[in-house]
Amino acid sequence: MAEPNQLPPGWEAHWDQTHQRFLYVDRESGQQQWEHPLENQPQLAFAQERQAPVANTKRRQYAVDQAAAYSEPVAQYADSSYPPQNIQQPVTPGYPQTFTPGEPQQQSYYQEQQQQYPAQPAYGAGQLADQFSGLGIGGQKPLALHSVNLLTTPPNPLELLAPPPPIRLPPGASILDSPLANADPSYMRCTVGAIPKTAALRTKSKVPLALVLSPNRSLGATEPPVPVVTDTVIARCRRCRTFINPFVQFVDGGSRWKCCVCNMNNEVPQLFDWDSVNNVQADRWSRPELSNGVVEFIAPTEYMVRPPAPLTYVFLVDVSHSAVQSGMLAAACRTILENLDRIPNEEARTKIAIIGFDVALYFFTLLADATEPSMLVVSDVDDVFLPQPSDILVNLTEARAALEALLAKLPSFFAESQTIGSALGPALQAGFKLISNTGGKMVVLTASLPTLGVGALKAREDVKLLGTPKESTLLQAGDTFYKTFAIECSRATVSVDMFLFATTYQDVASLSCLPHYTSGSTFYYPGFNAARVEDVKTFVHEFGEFLASPVGLEVLTRIRASTGLHRSSFHGNFFLRSTDLLAMSALPQDHSYVIELEIEETINAPYVVFQCSNLYTTAFGERRIRVTTLALPTTSNISEIYASADQVAIAAYLANKAVERTLTHKLEDARDMVTKVVTDLLNAYKETVTSAGGQLAIAHNLQMLPLLALGLLKHVALRPSAQIPSDLRAYAHTLFTTLPVQRLIPYLHPTFYALHNMPPECGTIGEHGVILPPALPLSSEYLERHGLYLMEDGLTIFLWVGRDAVPQLMMDVFDLPAYDALRGGKYTLPLLENAFSQRVNAVIGKIREMRRGVYYPPLYVVKDDGEPSLRMWALSTLIQDRGDQTPSYQQWLGQLRDKIASTGY
Template sequence: MASPTQQLPPGWTAEWDAGSGQYFFIDTTTGARQWEPPTITGSVEPPMGVGAGAPHAKSRRQYAAGQTQAYYGAPDAMPEQNFGPPQPPMQAGGQPQFFSPAQAQMQPQQAQQGYYQDPSQMNQMADQFSQMGMGGQKGFQLYTANLLTSPPDPRELSIPPPEIRLPPNASVTPSLTANADPSYQRCTINAVPTTSSLLAKSKMPFALVLTPYRTLNEGEEPVPVVTDTVIARCRRCRTYINPYVQFIDGGNRWRCCMCNMSNEVPQMFDWDQVRNQPGDRWSRAELNHSVVEFVAPTEYMVRPPQPAVYVFLIDVSHQAVQSGMVATATRTILENLDRIPDENGRTKIALICYDTSLYFFSMPPGSSESSMLVVSDVEDVFLPKPTDLCVNLAESRESLTNLLGRINDMFKDNSIIGSALGPALQAGFKLMSPIGGKITVLSSSLPSLGAGALKNREDPKILGTTKESGLLQAASTFYKTFAIECSRAQVSVDMFLFSQSYQDVASLACLPHYTSGQTYYYPGFNASRSEDALKFGHEFGSVLAMPIMLEAVMRVRATRGLRMSSFHGNFFVRSTDLLAMPAVPQDQSYAIEIQIEETVTSPFVVLQTAILHTTCYGERRIRVVTLALPTTTSLSEVFASADQVALATYFSNKAVERSLTHKLEDARDMLFKNLVDILLAYKSSMTAGGAGAMGQLAISENMKMLPVLILGLLKNVGIRQSAQIPPDIRAYAQALLTSLPSQLLIPYIYPTFYSLHNMPEEAGTVGPEGIVLPPPLPLTSERLERHGLFLIEDGQTIFLWVGRDAVPQLIMDVFDLPNYDALRGGKYTLPHLENPMNERVNAIVAKTRALRRGPYYSHLYVVKEDGEPALRLWALSALIQDRLDVLPSYQQFIGSLKDKVHGNGGY
């Protein structure tokens, strides 16, 4: 896709959007964003090192050279990496005197020593920033879009959220990383109403969306680590020092940004322990970065840091062996033993197999042999041996390797049908509860005996009725009760479920839900299909290699007047606001609702998440994520600051919660009602009535994709109105809706749609930052062509749609087949051929998989236009702007919203 080559007029800047491979343009005076360039005359090059299709490239603010110089000072006076003078000016008595950047403006004599150039330059900087919408001098500029004449543009979803515009000098350092990146922590509104009545009037939800442990893509900065164990915290509210505190009393004390308490600066705060000399306060990571990790001193430990412990519970019943699950699972563990985190040689591992009995394996250290111990009494579970069942990975590597190579052969002729999963869980718990760690369950059938036994409750007659939500709730109290026991003992559970028939995912997913684990589901798994074995092997291997965070507790603090009121995600709420997470996987998301309890008087509020945890390498740490947001008394600023991606993430959590506490129909009604309420509030407060009012459906420009995202949620299998969705499929979809980070959730509810047969020349080729992706299309079958090749993807599944009139040369180039008739539909592995079209399609498929954070590996399905009806319907259901069964098209949905907003009834 060609990039703009013109010179922008004054007051405009361009930013490269890696997701769509295009520029978007920002009016720096008003903050307005648009895809089309303003009137221009000269040339602009892409930002250095940024190309189309860069995976999750962080959008960085691009400043003109003069602005950068004014911000940091002249290059010769102050290097970029130095945020302050080597030594602070001295006050009477020989004590150092500290000035934050805010205070530095008031101290021209000290500014000359290298912190800033002079007060006039500081004022110039503040003026430039306020013009860019960062200084807080100008509020959020509200632009209204008419949903009736503004069809969804998928590129809108890759634009960063509305910029957070804090007052001048809110941060004590001029760091551009002082506020949280949206991929770690984002808010549904980026301007916080000062009163609960103003928030209620807007009808906007106020919630925080967290992904505190996200994966880092290549080239992304790792989270800075403070290793000197000097941790400054407020004495009253226990907030960690951050870029938004104030230094007072000549730098000897700091004022908390949450409760205004005055605290002493720790004695060693200004000492460089590595060099054993006075340090530079202003370069400390916690004053420059919104996301920072502290190495915790001993007072943060109840016990010495635990080693990482992995217990694998492997179903070896007849069905599990025949499907190839046992062979694939043991081979994957064997191939990934070197990837399991074990830098310090402390990691422990245990294997327990089960059918209607339990099979333990003793692996004495230093021996290459192992012995199997059988426990057939599953009513009163006990460990058959006190030692050598949970062994050190390094010390027992040889016997473990031999055992993994033999397990499938041991049980290859097993004819036992039945599953004692509950007793196996109890055995794994007994084995690891003194330490804690992760239980990984691999199950191929419905638990049938012992604790936690379940019955097949799948009943096609109640699908699509008001009773269906009962199938989405746990059928046995065992799983929630056991999960809470696990949480207390710092044990987390991951479930890998492989079913040929009903498995009651809703009940089994309780374990990961309350122990901060994750559920993975493989319906109809058969390892003889290479696609099935590859998907499971890739995902299971990624989970094994994941650097998990152990025995974690998380708490979110906020400025006085705000309170965390409700929590969504995989954890157990131990007290009113303390979340217990025995093992935190990467790329898991959480949503937290916030209430305004009393009038907020400060010009900005601060929300801080702190997670105390043990790394899987045996180090106790605290990860702190800080987000500052301006306050406002203006309703228009609340609307103009809304983050539609965070809103969709929040609503997905709320919809699943409502479907479980009430009915699926109630969840759908709630989503529609909330959207109508927002549109009504916007209409009554932000638009002028009159003859033309009935001809529009108004919403702020930054929220115009929210209706189509809500429609995507209404059509997602986790929420959708249908009598055809099996309860296991629906329960798994709901588990994804409440745990996926926004970067994965948005394509899951609003899939990506590309045309491949006529894509731009550079699509599928290597650009400066990797593979260039085609431009995304709106999700409607109107874009399908009978001679075309299209890709539809939702982060879990990739469809290649092939039109019935596709020319033989296209089929030959992509699939190595003579014509359309020779092509088969279904799960598929694309061949690698030496022709440009095949290479480009393979590159786009690979890049699409790599773009999605987390361990998921999408199945690829070939869908022929006149092929298997069920597969066609599945692929077409991803085109959510079309009508689907009883669910409306986007145009009908917008029409229903318009009728409701203008008082004419509706959907």
């Protein structure tokens, strides 16, 4: 074959690391192909022939006489167009392969997809997917628009794991040709990759316009940290206060720079080109802020209202009878004790206090030279005061011995408690008084409904309201105290995190207001019982990771955008202090935020810039500014809007918007809103792009959006039902508004694997980590009576066991003689000395650790003929099926088509 340097004019060769071969590109037409241009019959890089499905011909896992049904070859897919045939590759494409059980995430979401998975074809057999068509702005060729017919194209979940459509900025948009100039999508992404130049064009396209942010996302062990500018030289626009970034322009011989947001010319700081460490002239172009879309500045003193306060934790621990009986008190104390070394305390500045509460408040003095703590009881919860506050809030390092003694003995202090009741409100007031001058974190662990003092709640859930228009009232706060107190905490930069354990109604809707307005987190463990090892394992893992997570304090966040764009609405856990200033008492890891945008005036610039700045204090007392910058081209072409749309970001927008609509209107209105957004988009696409009758067409990069919307409608957060407790709905709402998209998408679109006949390499360590099985469509028609299946949504894992599962399968996976000996429910899967058990455990281990966040999904074993409620819960993950009051995917598409075709639309 001809060598790459022997190319005809206009062609160039690029080495493709994924396929280990050259990719040839025609610079003029944009055509890409695998075969050398001088060879005959080039193989186009982005075309793929669909092949007929074949039976699984992998070798049997067990001998025929032991388990014929367990291992017999079966046709894995009934539809020839799904899944793509590249599932036969040794590494399953479309799923992260860069993790092994027990190891942290290795790469960012975007990098995983870029490095591991080839692009999926836009068309079927024999169709050329040319990536470019026509000239775009500034001579840049825009994305080509490819349509798919949803009625005949099965959903391909691999599309959800691909990166968003590439951003095609005009040449010279960034001053340095750096691949890191634009923020990684895991930090900031937009619902469209090309911004409409006019509001009328945006309205005509019906594509929502919003940003999805995760400014403090976690980093894997091998990921480089965010670059830090340490010289405290910060260049900002005098008019709009935008930070200098890769998309500014230097003018007047480099002495001034032009802001990319408001076009103001600004002076370059005198020390911008000076190396203060070595006292020599520095290379301007080596400064991180000119080549990186995400960068941090060490803030000078003018960014500080006061000296940075130490990281402070106040643990409010329920010590009532319900907390003791469930084992929550013992589990919480043990977890704090075992994680004292993991709490951020680099400069030995961290302070800690522990306050117990039931019908009274219990304060514990922790003297540095004492090994035995003393307890002070305040029984008057109507007039809270702090006894000896200086001995209650202590330095973690100095009072370590006393703190360890208290955590070891605290459960025994209340072991015989029969007290029923909770003065949570007064406990919150006491904790606030303790740290209101410095700010910090209040961590609440409670196992009962607040019943005494300020903030007392009633068990207001009425089963007669469930499934009715009045159900939304149960999802709103039952007492104004929780919102007003949260706002008071926000002003004092006090963050509240809630860990909820009640076995009965706990009013999650009211209690979650505290984390919502103070930038905290809510964790819910319904029916927690420490006697179940699975409950303890989940809580201990999540609470331990929570304590170990680095956190920013005293946070102020602004989102700036180019002239002509307006930030209209904000979603997430924060308090909106002014029209564009988000006050965050803390900046937790892996929280997500959604900002809706409006086009106020015609945009004439070839590209626009968005910038998010987070001013915060680190756990080691350093004031920093994290700046995230994203530049997007503008367009007057509606086809380019569709071709650049990001279905994952749109799904995150819909989830947040649905929560907002539920709280301000009704659940039914939220469902109608989701349906309307999808219907409007499909109708606009038909009118402006295809106009083909008998089809339900959408851009290839949006083909999963209708299924994501259906998953949202079928989710416990929105699903019409009179059987869903309001606490579960309210908790789902908190997750919708905080989960990063990498975990939110499986929460809406779960994953479904067949384990009993997975290829032999699945569950083993491959070149890039544990190999996952190929995913099945989310439909129960793929369930077989002899099979073993795994369903997971990122927060819960179900292991479905068919009623005809053979004894050998039961022995190899569960160490049980037969199906009848298996019990359903929460389960700890044994790791047995056989290959199949080890492979199944490896798959489960990878699923638990491959996504960002502290969550540890518990495992439920579901028997085919087992408990009906557990079966229905597991089957609800198969969102392509029909439900009691919800349509199947094909019925949903039919409803959308009928709405579009009706005269009223």
